[in-house]
Amino acid sequence: VSRPTLYIGDKRYSSWSMRPWLALKHAGIDFEEVVVPLDTPEFVQRIGGISPTRTVPALHLDGLVVWDSLAISEWAAEQAPLLWPADPGLRATARAMAATMHSGFSALRREAPMNLGRRDKPKPLSEAALKDVARIEALWRDYRTGDGPFLFSAWSIADAFWTPVATRIRSYAIPVGAAAQAYVDVLLREPHFQDWLDGALAETRPHPLRDET
Ligand SMILES: N[C@@H](CCC(=O)N[C@@H](CS)C(=O)NCC(=O)O)C(=O)O
Numbered sequence: 509v510s511r512p513t514l515y516i517g518d519k520r521y522s523s524w525s526m527r528p529w530l531a532l533k534h535a536g537i538d539f540e541e542v543v544v545p546l547d548t549p550e551f552v553q554r555i556g557g558i559s560p561t562r563t564v565p566a567l568h569l570d571g572l573v574v575w576d577s578l579a580i581s582e583w584a585a586e587q588a589p590l591l592w593p594a595d596p597g598l599r600a601t602a603r604a605m606a607a608t609m610h611s612g613f614s615a616l617r618r619e620a621p622m623n624l625g626r627r628d629k630p631k632p633l634s635e636a637a638l639k640d641v642a643r644i645e646a647l648w649r650d651y652r653t654g655d656g657p658f659l660f661s662a663w664s665i666a667d668a669f670w671t672p673v674a675t676r677i678r679s680y681a682i683p684v685g686a687a688a689q690a691y692v693d694v695l696l697r698e699p700h701f702q703d704w705l706d707g708a709l710a711e712t713r714p715h716p717l718r719d720e721t
Contacts, residue, residue, distance in 0.1 A: 512539040512569040514580070515558045517546040519708035521718050523622040523672035525565040526704055528580035530668040533700040535588035539567075545713060578610050581665045593653075593660040601651055602666040605659065608647065609669040616640035622672050623718050624708035626679040633682070644673060645688045652687075657694045671695045 514532060516525035532539050544551050544564055559566035559575045567574040567583065574580050585591040592599045615636035633641075648670075654661025659670070674695040677684060684692065695701060 510570055512537065512567055514539050514541050515564050515566045515568070516541055516543055517564045518543065518711055518713065518715070519704055520624045520711050521546055521622055521715060522564060523617075523675075524563070524577045526622075526672055526701075527577045527665075527668045528565050528567065528584065529704060530671060530700050531581040531584040531591055531665050533703070534663055534668075535584040535591055537584060537587055547715070547717060578606060578669075581606070581668060585665060590662070591665050593662070593664055598653060598660050601653075602660050602664050605647065605651060605666040606669040609666075609673065613640040613644065613673075616644075616673075616676065620676040620680045620682070621718060622675055623679055624675060624705055628678065628681045630681040633680070641677075641682055641684065644670075645684055648688055648691055652691075657691075659691070663698070667695060667698075671698070671701055 512532075514525075514529060516522055516529060519526070529541065544554055544558065546564075555562045555564070558564070558568075559573065561575050563575065565575070565577055565580055567580045574583050581591070593602050615634060619633050619637045620631065648659065652659055656662050658664065658667045660666060670691075674692040676682065677688075677692050678696060696705075
């Protein structure tokens with residue numbers, strides 16, 4: 509079995525790429541990462557050979573291509589089952605939490621795109637985006653389980669899916685309650701995220717669409 513390759517976008521901007529990258533790291537899987545810069549001629553030229561959906565992330569292993577951040581995370585969980593909670597009920601809830609993030613909160617995502625080069629700079633958000641934030645806070649409050657720092661006590665793929673949201677809260681100085689802020693801080697202090705952030709801050713390419721001040 510050869511080493512898997514994870515194709516990702518810029519670490520500063522590609523929130524979809526971050527989630528399975530974190531899952532693979534937490535699984536202890538040895539993989540190669542290849543950054544394909546978003547919104548460039550290089551991306552357009554290479555993406556057809558990388559993913560049938562022409563999006564990153566995509567994982568290549570031994571002739572198999574797995575696209576979509578959740579599908580790649582599930583592949584990682586098959587190698588390392590503890591990426592989900594061991595209890596079947598909690599596991600179902602954790603999957604629901606990840607899937608909810610995967611397919612929802614479009615107003616917040618549109619108005620506050622991930623940009624790891626931006627920190628503590630407020631931006632006025634629409635009512636729809638603020639509603640997204642309130643729903644996220646309620647989910648975090650109502651489904652937090654156990655004594656550990658993460659949503660289901662130990663780190664799980666659900667936390668991977670919320671980590672880009674945590675970065676948006678910090679980047680755009682979005683006000684949240686004390687419990688939500690504490691969870692945000694836990695996600696942003698997590699060592700594998702810190703490694704991703706170091707990589708993001710080392711990227712210097714100006715981005716045509718995202719570098720608003
Ligand atoms: N649902 C997909 C979404 C992936 C996605 O939209 N990726 C963006 C970058 S973060 C992309 O590749 N955009 C390139 C394009 O649309 O041309 C997933 O979870 O992987």
